[in-house]
Amino acid sequence: MSVVKVMVVDDSFFSRTLIAETLRLGGCEVVGEADSFDSLLETYNNCKPDIVTMDIVMPGADGFECSRALLLNDPSAKIILVSSMKDEETELEAKRIGIVGYVQKPIDGDHLIKVIKNTLSPDSLYEQLIELGLETFNEALSQNITRMTKTPVTFVPMDTFETNYVSQGITTVIGIIGRHSGSMIIDLSTEAADKMVEVLLRRPSKSREEVLAMVAELANIVAGVACSMLNKKDKTYSLRVSPPSVFCSTNTEIASPNLKIQASYAQTTFGPIFLGIGFKKGATSWI
Amino acid sequence: MDITIINPLIASFTDILPQIGFSSVERRSISLVGSTLDYDGILVHISLVGVLKGAVLIGMSLDSAKLFASKMMMGMSVTEFDLLAQSAISEMGNMVCANACTQFSQVGITGLDISPPLLLIGRNGQATLPVPQTIAINFTVDSIDINVYVGLIQSK
Numbered sequence: 001m002s003v004v005k006v007m008v009v010d011d012s013f014f015s016r017t018l019i020a021e022t023l024r025l026g027g028c029e030v031v032g033e034a035d036s037f038d039s040l041l042e043t044y045n046n047c048k049p050d051i052v053t054m055d056i057v058m059p060g061a062d063g064f065e066c067s068r069a070l071l072l073n074d075p076s077a078k079i080i081l082v083s084s085m086k087d088e089e090t091e092l093e094a095k096r097i098g099i100v101g102y103v104q105k106p107i108d109g110d111h112l113i114k115v116i117k118n119t120l121s122p123d124s125l126y127e128q129l130i131e132l133g134l135e136t137f138n139e140a141l142s143q144n145i146t147r148m149t150k151t152p153v154t155f156v157p158m159d160t161f162e163t164n165y166v167s168q169g170i171t172t173v174i175g176i177i178g179r180h181s182g183s184m185i186i187d188l189s190t191e192a193a194d195k196m197v198e199v200l201l202r203r204p205s206k207s208r209e210e211v212l213a214m215v216a217e218l219a220n221i222v223a224g225v226a227c228s229m230l231n232k233k234d235k236t237y238s239l240r241v242s243p244p245s246v247f248c249s250t251n252t253e254i255a256s257p258n259l260k261i262q263a264s265y266a267q268t269t270f271g272p273i274f275l276g277i278g279f280k281k282g283a284t285s286w287i
Numbered sequence: 288m289d290i291t292i293i294n295p296l297i298a299s300f301t302d303i304l305p306q307i308g309f310s311s312v313e314r315r316s317i318s319l320v321g322s323t324l325d326y327d328g329i330l331v332h333i334s335l336v337g338v339l340k341g342a343v344l345i346g347m348s349l350d351s352a353k354l355f356a357s358k359m360m361m362g363m364s365v366t367e368f369d370l371l372a373q374s375a376i377s378e379m380g381n382m383v384c385a386n387a388c389t390q391f392s393q394v395g396i397t398g399l400d401i402s403p404p405l406l407l408i409g410r411n412g413q414a415t416l417p418v419p420q421t422i423a424i425n426f427t428v429d430s431i432d433i434n435v436y437v438g439l440i441q442s443k
Contacts, residue, residue, distance in 0.1 A: 065306055072378055092392075242335065243334075243418075245415065247413070253409060255405070256406070257374035280403050
């Protein structure tokens with residue numbers, strides 16, 4: 001690995017000096033220091049570090065506020081909290097914001113360097129999740145449609161949707177949390193949903209609510225089954241799903257500007273079903 | 288749904304927005320609506336999972352979204368609701384909901400986690416949240432009209 005460039009954010013001159021010295025001894029280059037929110041963005045944009053170490057308790061804006069500002073300025077910023085505070089809720093808040101690691105003060109130099117290396121090295125579990133994710137969700141969708149309606153399903157892969165996807169009529173969104181949080185999108189036309197309800201209930205749908213409930217339940221089952229399959233591959237994924245939200249509108253665009261979505265089209269007897277799945281790399285260095 | 292459940296979310300909204308460039312956050316109204324609501328413009332969707340589960344939607348008109356993104360980007364002109372503007376609004380949703388989870392923990396509701404934000408942009412749409420009732424909160428943020436819909440239930 002080439003020399004890692006680090007920026008240190010801490011209001012204490014002594015702490016900055018100590019962290020900077022620890023980093024230098026560990027083979028890193030300290031390219032910038034900031035003592036408060038005021039000089040944060042300018043320093044970051046000037047020195048373009050690979051890693052930022054961030055104190056939590058600072059006068060004025062705290063480490064979380066500074067981290068939000070940095071991530072808003074550069075969503076790919078890699079921030080490691082370095083603080084004497086370390087409790088479950090502070091860790092959770094850091095993860096939710098998008099902070100990648102957490103090291104407790106007083107700093108153990110070897111530990112800090114290990115966290116930095118982990119942050120910058122490829123995350124094999126995440127890569128496995130990305131490799132298996134869409135395939136697993138495809139399998140769960142296919143299995144369930146085939147079981148429920150006794151009709152075949154084939155898939156046409158789509159490139160990751162770089163531009164926004166336009167809904168066919170009914171969109172279901174399910175949030176996923178766990179080692180890597182994510183989102184699943186299932187989208188189909190109202191006609192396709194109507195036809196599917198007719199096959200499942202052996203009668204035409206009586207109401208729009210009935211159709212939406214079927215679509216929500218299908219998405220719920222697909223997400224639950226797929227996440228269980230992924231958790232079986234590696235239990236540390238610990239994926240859990242939210243209940244489904246359903247959106248109805250033709251011409252609604254669905255955008256995921258901060259999360260890469262992989263997608264496929266399931267070709268079914270009822271019409272095409274769009275399936276999109278994305279996972280956030282997120283926190284990987286909570287050791 | 289116990290309406291006080293939304294207090295941490297309101298607190299988060301009023302805490303976070305001044306940090307990202309807004310000077311006035313005014314809560315205009317709170318109402319209880321059903322599980323289905325109409326939207327016209329943009330919606331940021333974020334799921335919550337934990338002892339509470341469900342979703343939060345942050346909605347505004349497309350023109351408001353451009354204005355909002357412009358304010359977040361320190362007054363940069365936003366004539367199209369492009370990727371940068373979409374990213375800014377999504378990030379705002381993430382920040383508000385992430386901070387809301389922290390506010391929830393301060394009232395004893397710990398361990399909540401959120402999914403990444405998804406953005407829906409459309410006209411005359413309907414959203415159905417996975418709860419019997421949704422709380423709708425209307426805010427005026429620097430003259431921009433914003434609706435926040437909270438659909439949360441206790442996990443079994």
